[in-house]
Amino acid sequence: MSLKLTFFGAARTVTGSKFVLRTRKASVLTEFGMFQGHRKKAFEINSRVPQAALNADAMVFSHTHIxxxxxxxxxxxxxxxxxxxxxxxxxxxAKIMLLDSAEIQERDVEYVNKKHARRGEPLVEPLYTVEEAQTAAKQFLPLHYHERRELARGIHVTFYDAGHILGSAQVLYEIDGRRILFTGDLGQPDLPVVRDPERVPDPDVIISESTYGGRVHPPVEEAKECLQKILQDAYDRKAKIVVPAFSVGRTQSLVFVMHQLMDEGRLPQMPIWVDSPLSLEATGVFRKHPECFDDETREYLDQDKDPFGFFRLRYVKTVAESKALNDIKGPCVIIAASGMCEGGRVVHHLKKIVPDEKNLVLITGFQAPGTLGRRIVEGAEVVRLYGEEYPLNCQVEVLNEYSAHADQNDLLEFFRAYNPKKVKQVFLVHGDEDQSKALAEAVWELGYENIQIPEVEQTFDIR
Ligand SMILES: [Zn+2]
Incomplete structure (x- = not known):
């Protein structure tokens, strides 16, 4: 039976994941991620919804990263x-994250339009509204790990733990005797809070992420020490520390580790503000799903009952409270959405802290090219925040370990678990080209033969 696979995003780049599997009788869409990059270009790409996605009989998504x-x-x-x-x-x-994203967009658009109106420039629109996010959630249907379900005629799906963030899945499709495995994003073994990635039995085709396909992270304990040192130095300087966070997942991992460090007396107490309107609710979801936790977190939960450090955290809900943070003095930590600094409250905090050299921007996740986050990582001298220029004098530290992503070693460990002679096709996605290529070479050395790095809108026959 003919089976075709088309990639519509996250092809030779990290963001905007979406692909469609199509037989003669049915089709299924996997992921519908947002492309992140320069504002205008991102809006243009995200506004164009491929017809094949609109026409799919069913849709699946692996986890709640944007x-x-x-x-x-x-x-x-x-x-x-x-x-x-x-x-x-x-x-x-996802219900929380998408509302969060819609709210951020509505607020940003309002802010930007005020400036545009003053300059007589055309007004902009959000990609979607809060109302549209609520409507979309009505089509969601939960499916437990390891529960096999027919989504569309002749297309079955089963979820396996990807060990990346809470609820993250690897997606196994079974179509006409062929087993097609999509890794979603794979976590590192030993990551705080979540379990390690599971081994999925005998795939014929693997579609794998390759975000850190060519890089190796230091071990988790080393990362913890590194975080401790960075925070201690910043504390001694009385710095305001701004952590641009993806509002779901990473905030909780980071808070979990800071909380541990303070409990262990390895870090002085300092206030941690979480300025992301819906992060508190996201943390509530974590508490509702202990079935997804690893043993260490369960143990910690048993002893402490408060692994996400509620008593230390101060959640900011209103815009007025968020603005009040501008005037408080360091040392303190402000965790604010969004993760690549492209919008949301984090931009307002950055405006206040970047000109002063004692302050710190702590980057904990992958920053896509073209985003403000990437320019900060690359050490730009000046950054543009809502159209105005600010000198980037403050300290910048990057901790990729909390990106929750497998590195090259972890990805190779994943591929080593299978027999390369039995896997007929491998597709590497979700990676900048150099990362995907580095992984392709390493995977080829393991004995895998048919390895593709797809281009956007490229279609493949699945054998
Ligand atoms: Zn992810």
């Missing part, structure tokens, strides 16, 4: 009518 599922409301608003499957924890988180 580059994998952040544009679902736009898909539904443009006419997608089918069900949207994910694990129960992912669905609970």
């Amino acid at each position: 580059d994998h599922s952040g544009n679902i409301p736009r898909l539904v608003a443009d006419g997608y009518k089918g069900l949207i499957y994910a694990t129960p924890a992912t669905i609970d988180l």
